[in-house]
Amino acid sequence: MGVDSRIGRGRTSAPGGPFGKVGAVERRAEASTKAPRKRKSNAATGRRGAARGPAEGVEPVGLSHVRRGRARMVDVSAKPASLREACAEAVVRFPRGLLARVRRGAGPKGPVEEVARVAGVMAAKRTHELVPMCHPLALDWVELVCAPRGADRLVLSCRTRCRGATGVEMEALTGAAIAALTVYDMTKALDPRISIERVRLLEKRGGKRGHWQA
DSSP states (O other): OOOOTTTTTTTTTSTTGGGHHHHHHHHHHHHHHSOOOOOOOHHHHTOTTOOOOSOTTOOOOOOTTEETTEEOOOOOTTSOOEEEEEEEEEEEEOOTTHHHHHHTTOOTTSOHHHHHHHHHHHHHHTHHHHSTTOOOOOOSEEEEEEEEETTTEEEEEEEEEEEESSOOHHHHHHHHHHHHHHHHHHHTTTOTTOEEEEEEEEEEEOSTTOOEEO
16 A cells, blocks of 8 residues: 655654654753853943942941840950040920929929939949940049020030040940939929930040041
8 A cells, every 4th residue: 555655744844853843842941941141240240330338438337245146245455545535415305484494493303403413423433234235434534514405405415534445435325314314303293295305425535436526
């Protein structure tokens, strides 16, 4: 029995034999499964848009009291002692007209500013007992000044000084903060709207970073 010669015509013309189309699909599938070719980063090629380091003039600073997730007290025994100074302030805000009354002695617990001054000095000297990783420092001088700012704000400024191997910023901040809390405690019976607006460092001197001012 003869075989029709037309059977198979057109199949042999397809590239890759009678299964050319199927083979092409398989080749495309294999190409898609290959690992994508890694592109060089802009930083490696020097092209525009490369990742940049820290902002110019800003030195990255790590936390010296944290190591591998565990807090620790920093060892400053190898650092030379130098003159250290700091100034911080806290601001207490009063409802309208109340600050003038307080300064005239209207507080139910006595002279507000005088007690706040004593509290601030005491707190600065005992900062290491309140803030866990602070070093106990032998402060040479602490000053706490109370002064009005406008008609409704009382500013508590604390200055600290010593010769030591670490700064006295925390002592100044603690003194200002406790003085502000003392003012609040002594006047809260007059009006519950009295508030402590902020506590911040204003200035520091000494150490490897030298002078800094807000």
